[in-house]
Amino acid sequence: DTEVTQTPKHLVMGMTNKKSLKCEQHMGHRAMYWYKQKAKKPPELMFVYSYEKLSINESVPSRFSPECPNSSLLNLHLHALQPEDSALYLCASSQGDSLNTEAFFGQGTRLTVV
Amino acid sequence: GENVEQHPSTLSVQEGDSAVIKCTYSDSASNYFPWYKQELGKRPQLIIDIRSNVGEKKDQRIAVTLNKTAKHFSLHITETQPEDSAVYFCAASPNSGNTPLVFGKGTRLSVIA
Numbered sequence: 001d002t003e004v005t006q007t008p009k010h011l012v013m014g015m016t017n018k019k020s021l022k023c024e025q026h027m028g029h030r031a032m033y034w035y036k037q038k039a040k041k042p043p044e045l046m047f048v049y050s051y052e053k054l055s056i057n058e059s060v061p062s063r064f065s066p067e068c069p070n071s072s073l074l075n076l077h078l079h080a081l082q083p084e085d086s087a088l089y090l091c092a093s094s095q096g097d098s099l100n101t102e103a104f105f106g107q108g109t110r111l112t113v114v
Numbered sequence: 115g116e117n118v119e120q121h122p123s124t125l126s127v128q129e130g131d132s133a134v135i136k137c138t139y140s141d142s143a144s145n146y147f148p149w150y151k152q153e154l155g156k157r158p159q160l161i162i163d164i165r166s167n168v169g170e171k172k173d174q175r176i177a178v179t180l181n182k183t184a185k186h187f188s189l190h191i192t193e194t195q196p197e198d199s200a201v202y203f204c205a206a207s208p209n210s211g212n213t214p215l216v217f218g219k220g221t222r223l224s225v226i227a
Binding site: 040042045090094102105107 | 146148150156157158159160163201214215218219220222
């Protein structure tokens with residue numbers, strides 16, 4: 001299984017809503033990532049979890065809250081988002097603890113904040 | 115930190131011609147250089163990668179070259195086909211502990227039939 005699975009594929013939420021994005025991989029990868037991608041731009045790193053511990057937070061606003069319940073799952077909790085947070089949110093995973101190895105991406109959640 | 119520059123931002127080629135995309139990086143400690151292809155509305159997918167102990171790697175119509183001295187690497191696609199049309203991202207990964215991939219800004223390749 002070389003898949004990273006993200007749910008939901010699409011999400012529309014109001015600025016007062018609370019929602020969660022989910023990501024799952026069963027490749028035994030120990031590093032998992034959240035990226036944000038705006039149209040016509042490269043993926044922009046948000047968070048990195050290494051061995052289920054948050055290792056990098058790229059100064060992301062607190063309205064985005066990551067969670068890693070176990071080595072296969074990664075969540076991103078959303079609260080009080082702004083319209084400019086609308087984007088494709090990509091989860092990725094990679095093997096090992098050096099993080100400079102192949103990253104597998106999920107298909108993404110296309111988020112629209114209204 | 116690492117900075118990756120990618121050129122050109124857009125590239126149009128005739129079907130059957132070759133396409134070349136170039137990237138430069140700033141951190142001499144970087145040692146892993148993947149290339150991702152992203153079709154419209156889809157996830158980035160790894161198409162080829164190279165490590166700093168290798169100068170060139172080839173996989174069918176796709177090849178990547180790396181010049182460590184000049185700190186640049188390039189993607190070469192030969193005999194292009196319409197299905198090669200996509201956005202291509204280069205990336206570099208510094209070998210400094212928990213530092214993940216740094217992406218270039220992307221190249222939109224259009225292969226004209």
